[in-house]
Amino acid sequence: MTKTVWVFPGQGSQALNMGMELLEVPCAKAKFSQAEEILGWSVIDICQSNIDTLSRTLYTQPCLYVIESILSDLLLEKGHRPDLVAGHSLGEYTALYTAGVFDWATGLHLIKQRAEIMDNTSGGLMAALLNFDQAQLAQVIKDTPNVVLANDNSPAQVVISGTPEAVKTVMSQVKAKRALPLKVSGAFHSPLMNAAATQFQEVLDTATFKTAVCPVLSNVDPNPEIDADILKARLSQQMTGSVRWREIALQLPENGIGKVIEIGPGNVLTGLVKRTVEGLILVNIRNLPELENYSS
Template sequence: MTKTAWVFPGQGSQALGMGMDLLELSEAKEKFVQAEEILGWSVSDICQNHEDKLARTLYTQPCLYVVETILADVIRKAEKPDLVAGHSLGEYIALYVAGVFEWAAGLRLVKRRAELMENAAGGKMAALIGFDKEQLDRILAETNDAVLANDNSSAQVVISGTPEAIESVLAQVKAKRKLPLNVSGAFHSPMMAEASAEFKNVLATVEFHQATVPVISNVEPVPTVEADILKQRLVKQMTGSVRWRETALALPEQGIERVVEIGPGNVLTGLIKRTASGLKLENVRSAAETELVRS
């Protein structure tokens, strides 16, 4: 039996029209209705008609959670993963799929997380592609208020911090491409400490169960099923770095041979391909593509 990991993308993978063919499925319709009751706005309306809102953290994160969890539930009728992981927001979908919390509880967590991150203004993030790692590590070590936020692959990272610190790093580091990100705050950095502290209190009110399959967390890419460990790692996630390169390297170490990225786009399979060779990579972005997995 081929050992399979399911991985779930986070903010930045959203696209207008995502998940809309899911509305043809009765079980999906129920989830969209339930989501509107929890959120106070319509996921399907945002995904179909409001590209500007879909790009805002406040809406992006709940929309991705709803679409990706529904896709995963459809696929689960035919197969089960042996391991799960998600990139930033995607970790919440991984935890739901692993049975760590109920669907509605997860959406409420994501809703509050999105609100806190939307309001954490004043920071800056930038992606670097084709850079010298040693040089970047040295510059970050010498620069206050700038950190490595996403270690995505050996060729792509995201830095986060105060606008002044990020500008300073960008001015010094050599890279093929330097791309400022259109986000409201310095996500995955110490600048999120206040939001993280408030979110820790929110997490304390939600019961976590032992995972049914191992979960690789962003801040500590070592698989576990222990509820307390998974919650502690999630507490750290808002201020900690997303260690996706190490997650990709851990997949073959865990005996994984096949990886299915569930959600819009193909960012994660692209990153995994650059980091861990020899894995069979698949994407499920729509109801139509769930048929490929289920056939």
């Protein structure tokens, strides 16, 4: 049987009306109600509001977690099981939940606090670079203070993060097909998030983590791991550390993975994997119809 990894997207994959067909499913409807009690606002209402509201970090992160986790639960109920799990930034929380590292409510409480802290962060800039000169980028980042490689997504796509001046300097000096500033509130996955990370650490310290039922590939360390303490330590580094997605993709064939299932809206992660590794089966489960039609 083909070994499978389940991957979960982060911010940027959100879409209006995502997950609304799940309201037809009783267990999903119960999760939406439970989420409203924890969050103090309705995921259903936010997902049906407007894209600017949905794309605000405060709302995006909990909404994605709720919808991705419901789809994951339904896939597990159908008898499917992943051999590995991974998530991109926020998506790592859904991966950890799917691997049984913490319960659903704990995950949502963590994300609620994470989203609120990150939404209140300001003063930084992030930008995506596509089809760039890798050697030149590495050198310019090395020579430019206050900017780092935040997301190493694929050989042809990265995200840089830092002060606005430093990010703009890199964008002006590196040859790239496209260089796009991102609509985010702060310089995520960079040292500029140190204060936010320290604040969030107090929240993370209160959460109970368990041994994973399947290995997790973490953003800051793409090596498979099930140990609760190690996974928690990795997560504590995530807010300031780089998302090493390209390395996660390269780990998949090394671990015998033949199929990648992206669970959640969009197809960003399967696209990045396709640009990094050849020969893998790529599947997207973005909604209830795709889940119901999926058979391993």
